[in-house]
Amino acid sequence: MIKSELIEKLAAANPHLFQRDVERIVNSIFEEITQALERGERVELRGFGAFSVRNRPPRQGRNPRTGDSVSVKEKHVPFFKTGKELRERVDGKS
The missing domain is CATH 1.10.287 (Helix Hairpins)
Structure with a gap:
């Protein structure tokens, strides 16, 4: 949807x-x-899930085209964790 x-x-x-x-x-x-x-706050919707921000530390990555090593900077990414009620409904255990 x-x-x-x-x-x-x-x-x-x-x-x-x-x-x-x-x-x-x-x-x-x-x-x-x-x-x-x-x-940087957490947003929780009861029965649905919680949105939060996670930190990804800097790392060494690879350019898929050339295979060269590339430095990837630290970044913050949104993360969603499903609530128990949503997991159960999707799994068919209602």
Whole structure:
């Protein structure tokens, strides 16, 4: 599912809301999650999962085309860990 499909489904499930309002709500939620991760905070949605930022230390990598050794800088990457309820529903144990 892509974001536009999510917005369409939510708008269809909530006919009292305009689609543009649903789109604003979805974008606001994603923006808040993004800003929290930028600040290094953890975002937990009970039953769904938790977003956090993980540090990847610098390392030596390889250029796949030439095989040359390349220095890869330290970076911070977003990480998502599923919640127990989501894992169980996806696994079919509801």
